[in-house]
Amino acid sequence: MISMIVRRFFQLVFLLFGISFLVFSSMYLAPGDPASMIGGPTATESDLEAIRDNLGLNDSFLTQYGNYLAGIFQGDLGYSYQTKQSVAEAISIRFPNTFKLAVASMIVAVIIGIFAGLISALKHNSWLDVTSTTFALGGISIPNFWLGSLLILVFSVNLQWLPVAGLADPWYTVEGMKQLILPAITLGTGSAAMIARMVRSSMLEVVRADYVRTARAKGVKEGQVIWIHTLKNAMIPVITVIGLNFGALLGGTIITEKVFAINGVGRLMIDAIAARDFPMVQGSVLLVATLFVLVNLIVDIVYTYVDPRIKFQ
Amino acid sequence: MAELATAPGAGVNKEIKRERTFVVTMKRLLKNKLAVAGLIIIVLQIGMAIFAPLITFHDPVKQDINASELPVFSEDHWLGTDNYGRDVWSRIVYGARISLVVGLIAVTLGLIGGTILGMLGGYYKKLDGIIMRIVDLLFSFPGILLAMLIIAILGTSLVNVAIAISIWSIPTCARIVRGSVLSIKEKEYVMAMKSLGASDLRIMFKHILPNAFAPIIVFATMRMATAILSTASLSYLGLGAQPPTPEWGAMISQGQAFMWSSPHLTIIPGIAIMLTVFAFNVVGDGLRDAIDPNMDI
Amino acid sequence: ACSGGESSSSSGSESGGGSEEVETLTYASLTDAVGLSPIMTNDSASSNVNEHVYETLFKRDAETKDFTPVLAESYENPDELTWVINLKEGIKFHDGTDFNAEAVKYTFDKLRDPATAAPRASLLEPVDTITVVDDYTVEIKTKYPYGPFLAALSHSNAAIVSPTADQKQDLMKEPVGTGPFKFVSWTPGDQVVLEANPDYRDGAPKVKQFILKVVPEVSTAISMLQAGEVQFIDKLPTEQLSRVESMNNVNIEKVNGTGQYYLTFNFSNEENQDPEFRKAVASAIDRDAIIQKLNGLGVRSDSVIGPEVFGYNESADSAGTAFDLEAAKELVEKNGYGDRPIKLLAANRGNFVLMAEVVQAQLAEAGFDVQIETMEWAAFLDTARAGDYDLTFLSWSNVTADGSELLYPNFHSDNIGSSNRAQYNNPEFDQLVEASRTTTDQDERLDILNQANELMLQDDAVVIMYHDVVTAALSDNLEGLILDPTGQWDVSKVTGK
Amino acid sequence: MAVAEQKKTTNAKHEPKVLLELEGIKKYYPIKGGILQRKQGDVKAVENVSLKLFEGESLGVVGESGCGKSTLGKAVLGLEELTEGKIVFQDTEIQDLKRKEKLKFVKEMQMIFQDPFASLNPRQRIGHALEEVFTMHTDMSAKEKRKAVIDLLVEVGLKEEHFYKYPHEFSGGQRQRIGIARAIALNPSFVICDEAVSALDVSVQAQVLKLLKTLQEKYQLSYLFISHDLGVVRYFCDRVLVMYLGNTVELGTVADLFNKPLHPYTQALLSAIPRPSVNAKRKRVRLQGDLPNPANPPSGCPFHTRCPIAAEKCSSEKPAWIEYEPNHFAACHFAGQPIQ
Amino acid sequence: MGETLLEVKNIVTEFRTADGQLPAVRDVSFSLKKGETLCIVGESGCGKSITSLSVIGLLPSNGKITSGEILYEGAPIHNLPAEKMRQIRGNKISMIFQEPMTALNPVLTIGFQIREPLMLHHKLSKSEATKQGIELLKQVGIPYPEKRIDQYPHELSGGMRQRVMIAIALSCNPGLLIADEPTTALDVTIQAQILDLINDLKDKLNMGVMMITHDMGVVAEVADRVMVMYAGKKVEEGLVEEIFNNPKHPYTIGLLNSVPNVDDPDFELEPIPGSLPSLNEQITGCRFHARCKFASDICRNKEPQVVSVSDTHKVSCWLETEVH
Ligand SMILES: Nc1ncnc2c1ncn2[C@@H]1O[C@H](COP(=O)(O)OP(=O)(O)OP(=O)(O)O)[C@@H](O)[C@H]1O
C-alpha cells in the first residue's frame, strides 16, 4: 500500500509538471493580456506597459515559466496578478466551500443513483425501470443553471423553505445544511444519473452470477441476497464512476457555484481565466489535478476494501 | 464417420444464404420498442435538419422587434419567439442542423482519439503507463482552458468547437476502451489470431475493437448530450456558434436571461436536447444488444 | 414599484419619518472586489467598497456638474499650471492618522510612481510636481495646462489613503481611509463587511453594517432581493427589469447615466475610411429599436458626449446621421458594400451581444454582409486593440463625467494601439481634444468639446447606440440611496423608513 | 487393429524423423512489485523442458492445472517469449526469429484451443474468420479463398451453408471443428491441441477425436496433445509427457507409461482416474494437498511435498532426467518404486 | 439404504422464451432413498441442471414447473410459497455447483459464507456459528480452518473452494444433497479427493445424493443408481451395474462407447453422430431417433413407452418394447 502511494506521488509530480506547462502555454497562447485586464478599458498604453513590466510579462515565455517553476519548487504558488493575493491563500479560502458542496452533492448523487439504479435493475424492463432510465437521461441533459434557478424559484422564493444562495454558515449547523441542499441537488443530479445507469447494468450482471444462486441455495433471504451478496459486488465498477465524478466535482463547478453564489474553486478558476490571472489559474488547476489524483488513489484504496481480490504490493 | 461424409465436394457455385450484417443488426434493433422510438426521433430530427426550409415558415434569423418574446402557441409562431422576435420553431429546426452535426463530430472525434489511446494503452503494456498519464492530464485539465487553447490555435469555427469538445471525451473514452481491451486481449480468440501470425494492427482493429464496441456505444450516446450542452458553455465564452446562428446550446445559454419572463426560450431547446439524448441513448442501448451476436432478442 | 426619478436629492440625515437605523444593509455585487486599495484597483466592484471607505479631494455634483470639495476645502489656480489645494482640517483616517497635505502627496506620488504600476497612473500623468506647502495646503504643478484636472482628482482612484497604514499593512486587504465606513473584514470571493464610522465628520451613517456580497448570477441576486436576503442591487439587466418591477417589496431607482455605448469602425482598415460606407452603416441602424429593446434603460441621443457628461450640448442630440433604410440601401447598392464580408466584433458581456444581434439584422436588411464574432472580454480587449475587426461595440462609463476624458482616450491618435480601439485618427479632432484638455477655463472647454463632438458626428466616426440609465433596486423599507449618474452610489445616507 | 497401435508399429520400423526439438525450455513470468515495479521473483511456469517430437506422432502432455502445459504450448508457438532454451523446428532455430521471418513457420505450426466458445471472435462470421487465414498468408483471390474455405468446412464435417454463420450459431462440437479447420487451413505439419476436447461433451468429444485422427493420417500431422484426461491421452497419443509444477517428470510411450509408470506422481495420477467401468474398482492412492505455488516451488524434487514415498534426499536434491528404459524417461530418485 | 427421501413425479419444466413456452424437462419421474446416490447423466443441455434446480426451487426467472409433483419425505414441495421453500433450502436440501471459482462470493469471507446458513436455519449466534464453521471446514479436510475462515475465496485453490462449498452445503445436515457437476472443473487428483469426501459424508450423514455429471468415470465410481437423460426426457434408469454392464438404450450405449477407456488400449471410440436437438425443435416419435442407427418407422412416429428390464432397470425404447 505504502509503495503504491509513493508510486502515485511520483506520477503526480510528473502529472503536475505536464499540467503546469500546458496551462502556462495555453494561457500564453490564448488571446488576452493580463495587463489590460488589470488596467481595464480605461488604462492607457503607458499604464499597461508599467503593469506588464511589474508582472514580468515582457520576459520570454521560458523565463516566465522558469521563474514560475522556481517558485513552485520553493513551495510558492505565486501571487495573483489581479489582487496581489497569495494564490495559496486564495485557494484555501475557496476550497472548503467546494469540498462541502462536492461531498454534499456526491451524497445526494450516490443515494439517488444507487436507489434508482437498484430499482431499475430489480424491476428490469418494468415501467419503474423505464421511469428511472428516463429520469437518468433527463438528469444528464438538464442544464445546471436551469435546474438551479428552478429550485431557487420554487423552494427559496415561493415556498421560502431554504435560503437562496450562499454558503456562509458552518455545515454542521441547521442553517449551513439548509444552504447546501439546493446546490447539492442541482449538482448531484447529473452524477446521480450516471451512477444510476452504472448501478443498473452492473446489478443486472451480478444478479446472474453463480454466487448469487449459491446464496439462494443456502436459503438466504431475498433482501439479504440483494444487500449483502449482490450490491457489494455490483458496487465495484460503480466506485470508479463515483470517484471520477467526485474528482470532477472537487475541481469546482462553475455554473452551480455561480447560481448559488458559492465562493468555490470553480469560480475562482473561471474568474482567473477570464482575467488572465496566470498564477491563479496555475494554482487552481494544479490543485484540481492533485485532488483528482488523490481521489483516484482513494478510489483504489477503497477497492481493496470492497474487493478483497485486489491487492497492492 | 457419418458427419465427415456429409456433402462431399459441395459446389462452390451453390447460392449460400447470407444476410448483410447491417440488415441483421437493423432487424434485431427493430425488435426493441424503445430503440424504435429512439430511431424515430433521430430520423425525425435528421429529417427536420434536411427539410428545414420546408417545415418552417420563418427565417430563423429574421428579427421582429415588435413581436419579441411571444409565448408558445402564439398565432403565427407556435413555439413563440425569442427576445429578438425570431421564430423559435424555425430556430429549433435549423438548429438541429448545427447541434446534431457538432454533437456528432465532437463525439466521433473524441471516440477516435480515445479509442486509439485506449487501444494502445490496453494492448501495449509498455505504452500503458505514459498513455494513462496523458489521460490523467487531460482529465484534470480544465476543459474551458483546453477549449480556449485549441480555438486560439485553430481559430473560431464550429468545427474547431467540435474538436475542442471532442477532446473532453478523450480521457473517459480512453479509459473505457483500455478497460475492455485489457480483458479482451486475454481472450482465447486473440491468442488464436496471434498463433495464426496476425499482425498487431489486425488483432487490434479487426478482433479487439469490434468486441469492445458495447461500452463505447453506451459512452458515445451518453456523450451526445454533454457535447451539445458543452457548445452552450463555449458559446457563453464567445467560442461557440456565433450569433445569430441558431444552435441549441447557444439558445439555452441565451435564453437563460429570460428564464423568468419567457421560460420557453430555455425549455424548448432543452427539450430538443433531451429528446436527442434520449433517442441516442435508447438507440445506443438497443444497438449494443443488436450487435451482440450472443444476445437473444 | 418604481420610484423613478433622481434620488440623488437625498433627504439627508435630518430627523423625520425616515431616520431609523439600519442594522445591516447587504448589497449583491456581481463581481468581487479586486482589492481594497484605490491606488491598485480600477474595477467597479472595488470602487464600490473604496468609495465608502476612502474619500477624494473633490466630487462632481450630479446635478450641477460642478465640482464640490470633499476632503479639500477650496482650490485656486495661481496660473494655468498650478493648483493650490487647501484641505479640510481635523479629519482623521480610521487608523487615527491625521489627514493632511503629507497624506495627499504620499498618495499621489505613490499613484504616479511607475514602480507602483498603478492601473490608473495616467490619471495624474499631467502632474509634474507635488509640494506640501503647509499641513493643510498642497501645491500641484502640471506639465501643461490640464482642463479636466479636477475631474481626475474626483476619480475614485485618486482617493486619499492613510500613509501610515499603507506602510504598515497591505491596503489591498485592509483599507484605511477617511470615509463614512470602516473596514471590518473581507472574505475574497464572498463578501466585504464594513461598519459605520462613528467618528465621521457628518455623523455616523445610519447603516450600522454594510455588507457587499458577491452574487455572480443576476437572477440569483434578484431572487435574494425578493427573499429579503439582500436589500440592494444595482445594474439591473433589461431582461430582468420586468421581474424586478413585479416584485412588491422593492423600489427601483433610475437615474440617467454618464455611460454610453457606441458602434465604431476600425479606422485602420482602408475600406472603413470611406465616409460613404460609414454613412451607409449609420443610416442603416435604427437606434430606436435598440432603445425599445432596453425597456427604458437607455437614453436616445446621437451626441458622442452624453447628456450627463461635461461637454454635452443639446444640439448634438440629433446631429448624427439619421436612420434611413432606403438611403442606406441605395449607398450599399451603389458602392457594392454588400460584397464585402464585414466582421462585427462583440464582447460577450453586458448588452454588447444584444446590440450586435439587432444591428447585424438591421445591416443585413440594408444589404450588408455582416458576420458577428463574439468573444470573451479579455480576448475582446486584445482583438479590438489589435484592430482585428471592421465594426465593434464599445462602451465608456465616464466615471469622471468629463468629455475630454472620453474623447482623449477613446479617439485621440495618441492612444491608437491602446485605448483608442477605433484607431480613429483625425488631426483636426486631435487638436480640439488637446485644446479641451489644456484649457482650464470650463466654459471655453464646453465649447471646444462641442466642436469635437460635432466633428465626430459629421464624420460618422461612431454611431452612438444609447446612453446609459443607471438603476438600482432597494428594499422598500429603506430610503436615502444616492445613485450617481456615473453608476456609483453611496449608502451612507440610507435609513430605514 | 486400432489405428493407434498401427501407428506405433510404423514408428518402430522406420527411423523416425525429428520434427521439433526442444532444448532446455524455460519460461518464467516475472512478479513485479514495490515502488518502482521492480521484478521481485518469478512464476516458474515451465522449468527446463527438453524433448523431441517426431513426424506424424502424437505426443500427449498431462499434468495438473497450472503445471505449465499451456505455457509450454504457447512457448513452442512463439506466443510467449522464452526465458531460456532453444526450439528447433524442421532443423531451424526459431525462437529468436522476427515476426516476418517466422510467418513461414506459422503456416507449419498451428494450435487448436481448449474453449471452442472463446477461441472464435464472436463478431466474425466463420467464413470470414477462415478466409482471414488465407488473407494473411497467401495472395489468393477472393474467389479462391472462398472455395478453399468451403472445402475446409466440408473437410471438417461442416456444410457450405455455414459460411455466413456466427460462432454462437454453432454447437460446441461444431465450433471446435471450425477451430480445427482454421488450424489445418494452411496445411501445417504440426498442431498443438491445448485441451482441444476437454470442453466437449463425451459424445462430441469422441467425434472430434476421430476427426483429429483422420486428419492426422491424411496429412501426416504431428500433434502436441495437451490434456488432463488420461483416458483420452491413452486413446489418442503415441507418447506421453507428464509434467508437474513446470517440470517434466516422466516421458514414455503410452504403453510403457500406463503399464509401468516410473514416477510416483504418474502412478498417483493413474490411480486417481475414475474408470468408466463398475467392474474394475481398484484400490487407489490419494494424493494429499494441492499443487504448490509455482512462484515458490519446493526445493529438490518439486513433488516431494505430496509424494507418498519421499525421502530426505528428495527435499534437497533435484532428481535428474534419466532414460531408465529405451524411450522412457523419468526424473525421480526412486523411479519405478511402487507407491503402495 | 432406507426409506424414500425424494420422489419426483412426472415433472415438466418450461421456459418462457421469445419462441414461446419451451419445455426443458419433459415428464421426468424418479425417486431417491436415504443414503443413496443417484447419478443423472446425459449430454450438455439435456436438462440435468434444470431437473435439479426444479427440485430445489431455484429455476431461472423465466422457468416454471408446469405439471407434476415433487415430494420430499412424502410432502409436496413444488408448490410451497417462496418463504417456506427458502427455509428448506440450505437446511433440508442443499446444492453444490459446478464452478468452485464462481460459486463463492468473492467479496465475503469464507467464514461469513459458512456462518450464514447456520445462523439462518439453526439460529446460532455468530460465535457459535464460527465454531461450527471451523468444525465443518475441518470435516471436509481443510487444513488450518481457523485461519481459512477469515480468508477470501480467491486466497484458496479450486479444490479447497469446492470443499468449502461442500462444507456450506452440509452445514445444516441436509437430507438431500444435490451436486451439479461438482468436480468437472477440478483436476483428477483433486477430483478424487472430493468424490471420496462426498461419499464418506453421505455414509456418515445418511444423506440422499443427487449427483449430476457427464463423466461416466465419476458415475461408475460413486453412483448407486443411474438415470440417463436425453433432450429433456429420461431414457434409461437402473442400478449402476445394470447401466454399465447391460445398457439397453442405444443412447446409453453410445455414451459408454464415446468414453475412451484408460485400461483398455484397444478400445475403439464409437461416437454418436449428430448433436442434441434444440429445445424448440419439434420431434415426433422418439427424441433420439435422428441419431439412432437402429431407428425404425415406429421410432420416428411414436413415442416409446417405459419398459422394465428388471425391478430396478427401466428404459424407454421401442427396441426393448419389441423384445419384450
Ligand atoms: N501471463 C502470465 N503471467 C504470469 N503467470 C502466468 C501467466 N500465464 C500463466 N502463468 C502461470 O504459469 C503457470 C502455468 O500456467 P499454464 O497456463 O501453462 O498451466 P496449465 O498447465 O496449462 O494449466 P490448465 O490445465 O489450468 O490450463 C501457472 O501457475 C500460471 O498461473
Ligand SMILES: Nc1ncnc2c1ncn2[C@@H]1O[C@H](COP(=O)(O)OP(=O)(O)OP(=O)(O)O)[C@@H](O)[C@H]1O
Ligand atoms: N433461462 C433459460 N431460458 C431458456 N432456456 C433455458 C434456460 N436455462 C436453460 N435453458 C435450456 O434448458 C435446457 C436444459 O438446460 P440444463 O442447464 O438443464 O442442461 P444440462 O443438462 O445441465 O447441461 P450442462 O451439462 O451443459 O450443464 C437447455 O437446452 C438450455 O438451453
Ligand SMILES: [Mg+2]
Ligand atoms: Mg492450460
Ligand SMILES: [Mg+2]
Ligand atoms: Mg448443467
